[in-house]
Amino acid sequence: MQSMKERIERLLLKVQKPARYIGGEVGSVVKDKSKVDVRFAFCFPDTYDVGMSHLGMKILYGLKNQRENWWCERCFMPEVDFAALLRENDIPLYALESLDPLSEFDFVGFTLQYELSYNNVLEMLDLAGIPVLAKQRGDDMPIVVGGGPCVCNPEPMTDFFDLFIIGEGEEVNIELLELYENMKRQGCTKLEFLKQAVKISGVYVPQFYDVTYNDDGTVSTITPNIEQAPAKVTKRVIADFDNVYYPDAFVVPFTQIVHDRAVVEVLRGCIRGCRFCQAGFIYRPFREKNIDTIKNETKCLCEQTGYEEVSLSSLSTSDHTRINDLLSSLVDYTDGEKINLALPSLRVDTFSDELLEKIASVRKSGLTFAPEAGTQRLRDVINKNLTEEEILRTCRTAFEGGYATVKLYFMLGLPDETLDDVAGIAQLAQKVVDLYFEVPKEKRGKGLQVSISTATFVPKPFTPFEFEPQDTPEQILEKQAHLLRNVTSKKIKVSTHMQKNSILEAVLARGDRRLGKVIYTAWKKGCYLDGWDEHFKFDKWMQAFDECGIDTKFYANRRRSYDEVAPWSHLDYLVSHEFFVRENKKAHAAQTTRNCKQGCSGCGIKKEYGGVYCGAKHNAQAVDSAN
Amino acid sequence: MAQNITPKLSTLQIEKFDYRAVYAKYGRARYISHLDFMRSMQRIIKRSRLPVWHTQGFNPHVYIMFPLALPLGTDSRVEIMDFALTEKLSNEQVREQLGEKCPEGIEIISVSQPVHKHTEIKYAEYDIKFKPSIPAQECLDKWNGFMSLEKIEIEKRTKKKTVNLVDIKPHITVISAQTQGEQVALQMRLPAGNDFNLNTNVVLDAFFERYGIEFETICTLRTKIALENGESFT
Ligand code: SF4
Numbered sequence: 001m002q003s004m005k006e007r008i009e010r011l012l013l014k015v016q017k018p019a020r021y022i023g024g025e026v027g028s029v030v031k032d033k034s035k036v037d038v039r040f041a042f043c044f045p046d047t048y049d050v051g052m053s054h055l056g057m058k059i060l061y062g063l064k065n066q067r068e069n070w071w072c073e074r075c076f077m078p079e080v081d082f083a084a085l086l087r088e089n090d091i092p093l094y095a096l097e098s099l100d101p102l103s104e105f106d107f108v109g110f111t112l113q114y115e116l117s118y119n120n121v122l123e124m125l126d127l128a129g130i131p132v133l134a135k136q137r138g139d140d141m142p143i144v145v146g147g148g149p150c151v152c153n154p155e156p157m158t159d160f161f162d163l164f165i166i167g168e169g170e171e172v173n174i175e176l177l178e179l180y181e182n183m184k185r186q187g188c189t190k191l192e193f194l195k196q197a198v199k200i201s202g203v204y205v206p207q208f209y210d211v212t213y214n215d216d217g218t219v220s221t222i223t224p225n226i227e228q229a230p231a232k233v234t235k236r237v238i239a240d241f242d243n244v245y246y247p248d249a250f251v252v253p254f255t256q257i258v259h260d261r262a263v264v265e266v267l268r269g270c271i272r273g274c275r276f277c278q279a280g281f282i283y284r285p286f287r288e289k290n291i292d293t294i295k296n297e298t299k300c301l302c303e304q305t306g307y308e309e310v311s312l313s314s315l316s317t318s319d320h321t322r323i324n325d326l327l328s329s330l331v332d333y334t335d336g337e338k339i340n341l342a343l344p345s346l347r348v349d350t351f352s353d354e355l356l357e358k359i360a361s362v363r364k365s366g367l368t369f370a371p372e373a374g375t376q377r378l379r380d381v382i383n384k385n386l387t388e389e390e391i392l393r394t395c396r397t398a399f400e401g402g403y404a405t406v407k408l409y410f411m412l413g414l415p416d417e418t419l420d421d422v423a424g425i426a427q428l429a430q431k432v433v434d435l436y437f438e439v440p441k442e443k444r445g446k447g448l449q450v451s452i453s454t455a456t457f458v459p460k461p462f463t464p465f466e467f468e469p470q471d472t473p474e475q476i477l478e479k480q481a482h483l484l485r486n487v488t489s490k491k492i493k494v495s496t497h498m499q500k501n502s503i504l505e506a507v508l509a510r511g512d513r514r515l516g517k518v519i520y521t522a523w524k525k526g527c528y529l530d531g532w533d534e535h536f537k538f539d540k541w542m543q544a545f546d547e548c549g550i551d552t553k554f555y556a557n558r559r560r561s562y563d564e565v566a567p568w569s570h571l572d573y574l575v576s577h578e579f580f581v582r583e584n585k586k587a588h589a590a591q592t593t594r595n596c597k598q599g600c601s602g603c604g605i606k607k608e609y610g611g612v613y614c615g616a617k618h619n620a621q622a623v624d625s626a627n
Numbered sequence: 628m629a630q631n632i633t634p635k636l637s638t639l640q641i642e643k644f645d646y647r648a649v650y651a652k653y654g655r656a657r658y659i660s661h662l663d664f665m666r667s668m669q670r671i672i673k674r675s676r677l678p679v680w681h682t683q684g685f686n687p688h689v690y691i692m693f694p695l696a697l698p699l700g701t702d703s704r705v706e707i708m709d710f711a712l713t714e715k716l717s718n719e720q721v722r723e724q725l726g727e728k729c730p731e732g733i734e735i736i737s738v739s740q741p742v743h744k745h746t747e748i749k750y751a752e753y754d755i756k757f758k759p760s761i762p763a764q765e766c767l768d769k770w771n772g773f774m775s776l777e778k779i780e781i782e783k784r785t786k787k788k789t790v791n792l793v794d795i796k797p798h799i800t801v802i803s804a805q806t807q808g809e810q811v812a813l814q815m816r817l818p819a820g821n822d823f824n825l826n827t828n829v830v831l832d833a834f835f836e837r838y839g840i841e842f843e844t845i846c847t848l849r850t851k852i853a854l855e856n857g858e859s860f861t
Contacts, residue, residue: 010844012658013700019663024655026670026730254659254667306670306728308688338687 004099007091015082019254020048023096027251027304029065029072030097037069038181041095041105041142045112045120046531048076052251053259055313056111056148060169062247070177073097073105074251077120077529078127086127093127102128106180108142110161112150115508116501116536118157118519119528121146125160132520134162134207139190143180151204152235152282153461153568156508158206159516162194165202166571167235168268170244172202198229202236205229209570211513217554219512222570234572239610241268241287246297249304261309261342262301266294266326270315271596271613273603275383275587276372276411278460279315282573284603285611286319286596291326298330302339310334311342319597321612367398370409373417374424380590381416383583388428392435399436404445406432412479412496413457413471415587422479425452426486433491451493454483456502460509461568462575464583470506470556473499500538501530506556512567515555518548576604643680643711646721647741647861653702653848656732661696667733668693668708674728677721680711694745694860695819695852698826701753703849704734707860709741742861743854748820752802752851753827755813760841763806769838770811774801781833795833798825819852 012018033039042061044051051057057074064072073095078086086093092101102108108130110121122132125144131137134144146154147165154164165172176197183193194205208229212220224231238244250262267288270280289297298310312330320326327341334341369391373379379386395406410425429450436448456476459468471479480496487494508515522544529535545552560566562581569577579602586593593601596613607615652664659667669689672679681687692709712721722738729735759766773779779796802814817825827847835842852860 006844017660017663018658018699019660022655022658024731026674026728252667252670254656254663256663256666303674303676306673308669308673338681 004091004094004101007089008094008099011082011085011089011091014085016079017048017255020076021078021082021096023074023099025251025253026306027249028074028097029061031065031071033071033098033100035069036071037184038067038071038107038177039105040064040070040072040107040109040177041075041102042072043075043102043108043110043121043124044077045110045117045124046077046529047079048253049255049257051076052253052257054111054113055263055265056169058247058250058263059245059265060109060173061251062249063170063245064173064177066245067177069181071097075102075124077124080529080535083123083127092129093124103130103141105142106184107145107177109145109147111148112146112154112157113148114531115150115505116531118150118508119523119530121157121160122519122523123528132160132523134158134160137162137190143190143193145176149278149282150509152278152571152573153509153511153566154204154206155211155513155567156511156515156519158513159520161206162190163197164204164206165236166204166233167202167573168238169236170238172200172236175200176203195226195228198226201234204233204571206513211567218560219565219567219569221565222567232570232572235282235574237285237574237609238268238287239608241610242289242293248297248300250301252305252307259311260307261311262298262305262307263311263313264294264297264301265289265313266317267314267320269611271319272316272385273383273464273583273593273595273601274372275381275464275583276414276457276460278463281462281575281603283315284573284575285605285609285614287610287612288320291322291329294326295329295333299333302334302337308338309340309342317343367395367403367405368407368409369394371428372409372411373414373421374410374426374428375421377590378414378417378421378424380592381587382414383587383592385592385595388431391428392431395432395435396439399439399444402443402445404436404448406450408432408450408452410452410454411457412454412483413476415465415468416590417471417479419479419482422482423486425454425483426488426492429487429492430489433489436491448491449493450489450491451495452483452487453495453497454480455497456499458502458506458509461566462573462580464580464587466510466566466580467560467562467584469559470503472553472557473503501536503552503556504530504538504541507552510567511555514548514550518544518550521547574605574609579603641680641713643713644715645709645711645741646718646738648708648710648722648725648738649704649736650706650708651702651704651734651736652697652706652732653704654732656730657700657702660699661693664697665691665693667730671725671728671733672710675724677716677724678713680713692745694748695751697849698828700845701827701847701849704736705849705852705859707852709745739861746821747854748852748860749818749822749855750816750851750853750857751819751849752814752816752853754848754850755815755827755831755845756807756810757831757842757845758810760843763809763811766811766840767804767806769840770804770813770834773834773837774799774804779830779833781829795825795830798823799830814850816853 042057044054044057061072064070075095094101125132130141143162145163146161147169151164179196197203198205198208208224208226209222210225211222214220269283269286271286274280302310330341371386372384373382408429429452432450459465459470476499484494522541525540525544527537527540600613605611605614669691672689679689682690690711694707697703697706718738722735726735778794780792780794782790783793785791798818800816804813854860
């Protein structure tokens with residue numbers, strides 16, 4: 001009998017970038033499996049290049065491997081060439097550290113980062129020889145768990161999972177594995193374990209809940225069917241964020257991945273309530289790390305990895321309360337070590353000249369803004385507090401500093417959007433062009449390029465827009481055409497995004513349990529790697545919807561009333577329903593809401609969750625755009 | 628105000644000490660492409676915290692040179708990497724510090740000062756072993772037949788996207804060819820370096836294709852990087 005390693009190696013020289021399939025990277029953790037009690041396969045349902053860039057995986061990998069008798073390994077979706085060879089040669093999908101098949105693990109965990117990766121979960125389970133349907137998996141099969149932002153509405157995926165982890169994972173993963181270790185020793189069944197697991201806060205076991213529907217197709221009730229299961233599952237939050245576990249080692253890949261650099265998380269949550277942005281709500285409240293903590297973590301990771309670039313991870317780095325001190329202190333270190341400091345989410349409205357200069361020395365690539373909407377009115381609707389004046393002011397500084405490339409990101413299909421708002425996108429870009437030519441020739445850089453990139457708006461759960469219909473494909477096409485008509489300068493490049501996958505995204509994001517059979521059917525028809533344009537099979541998906549008798553419009557294009565029972569209403573992300581309703585109404589009145597730093601708006605999060613700004617005295621009624 | 632302008636990195640006065648490392652790449656590291664491998668080495672150097680010399684100019688980066696690429700899938704214990712430090716350290720210390728930071732399948736064999744110039748590399752030698760789909764002896768006979776051909780022409784794409792026929796026969800020197808149980812073991816010398824480079828897989832693919840032979844895993848080991856006169860490159 002050949003070993004797994006030999007069998008795998010025989011295939012490696014036949015595929016693209018084989019180093020992705022054999023492990024052995026610096027920082028990967030290898031243990032003696034005879035001394036390990038709990039084995040966890042952390043699976044990222046996308047390719048290695050994408051998955052290895054994901055911070056959450058690095059955190060939970062390090063966290064679990066801290067325990068001597070637990071072993072967490074990694075697994076990714078193989079590319080089509082390698083997946084075919086695995087099937088041809090009867091090699092089950094395996095984890096990269098031990099090269100053992102996933103079916104030998106206690107847990108197989110998936111992080112659900114985006115809806116279009118759902119079908120990769122099915123494909124990976126199947127490649128591993130694990131039945132995709134939870135009800136078909138016996139006690140000899142691993143417990144399949146899910147986490148990540150998409151599990152704020154995991155309902156379309158409930159057929160395939162045994163358990164979901166709601167919210168932040170650092171504490172609950174430990175509690176769950178400890179419970180498992182004890183129960184495994186006692187020889188308990190999977191069902192017995194799940195019944196105990198639901199007592200841990202943040203653990204959601206879908207089979208313990210029954211869903212009923214109204215005649216009009218909306219959800220009527222969601223009720224627990226065992227007494228241990230809570231009526232509402234509340235997300236987990238790390239209250240003491242400065243002291244939360246952070247890995248002191250990363251797995252350093254051999255092949256180039258999407259974000260190939262050290263990453264340090266500086267803050268979690270966001271103070272800005274942009275109404276379209278799910279991350280801005282599900283990761284609340286805003287918490288941050290001390291400068292010393294950040295600096296130590298940066299130093300430690302740079303030394304361990306040998307990376308030449310470190311990036312600060314957060315939803316909005318400039319909102320750190322001491323951003324200037326933080327950057328000065330980091331730049332001292334990184335400059336000395338000749339390491340590039342990347343700041344991917346620096347907001348333009350706090351982008352001082354001084355700051356610009358500081359990072360200009362390390363980043364000459366170009367300037368990006370996300371105004372999201374073309375007019376001030378529509379930016380007020382979505383509560384994107386970024387004014388035209390701010391954009392133009394920063395552009396002027398940038399042009400004077402020699403920049404000549406500006407990227408502008410927008411969304412089409414936002415609530416209450418008119419064709420004038422769409423034309424506003426072109427007008428804003430034109431103003432940037434005009435501004436460039438106002439800057440003296442000697443100062444500005446050569447070869448101006450302003451690019452407009454538009455995505456289709458997808459309404460998401462746990463946002464003030466969760467009630468909104470998505471624009472139909474026809475409406476979006478009309479808006480795209482209108483935008484192109486209004487762009488006259490050759491300096492402006494417009495790229496619009498494929499509309500079809502945002503329909504699917506919209507359906508899955510706000511879907512219910514009935515979508516499980518559509519996902520299954522589509523997967524059977526060969527739909528996976530849907531996030532990759534070259535593999536996305538929209539027609540197959542539509543066939544699957546047809547065969548299952550499910551109308552995409554019901555999920556994507558219907559306005560939902562405030563009192564409709566949402567498929568995710570048994571999950572509590574701490575921000576209150578009342579707040580979302582209030583924000584939705586304000587959106588339609590084009591009224592903005594101040595950010596948490598300016599003053600709390602009473603979204604419902606309690607002080608004990610550790611938010612920097614939460615719990616200050618406030619009067620929700622008095623809060624309005626005047627602040 | 629000229630006196631106020633100090634270059635960010637005043638590397639101009641910094642001394643440069645040249646080093647040449649011989650390293651091994653095998654096992655799991657076999658599957659790292661040359662481009663990826665160069666990046667990995669850069670990180671090994673960075674992790675080693677050696678006082679490494681950076682290139683000068685606007686965008687300074689660690690100076691490393693690889694005179695010869697090792698094809699993906701080929702093992703070696705004779706690969707060369709040149710780099711420089713800003714301090715004179717003992718070769719053994721440099722070897723140790725680098726070696727500590729290498730992942731499985733990468734080893735620093737020795738560190739010394741460069742003797743030859745990169746352009747002096749002319750040949751490389753290889754040990755090749757594979758289990759053919761036909762009996763080993765039969766395969767060996769075919770190989771010997773292959774090697775007694777007048778010409779071995781292969782197709783080579785030019786930059787203009789036309790296909791040229793190139794005769795590789797004169798470039799192949801077989802050092803030994805024998806069977807080892809079910810395997811065929813070959814040793815050969817092929818041109819390497821800047822002027823002309825011939826990879827083992829080009830030769831073997833031509834052989835396998837001509838006789839319709841299939842094979843299970845093929846193990847290729849580069850054993851020597853040599854000068855015109857056959858001596859090792861150091
Ligand atoms: S409770 Fe107030 S300060 Fe805290 S996240 Fe909600 S709105 Fe912001």
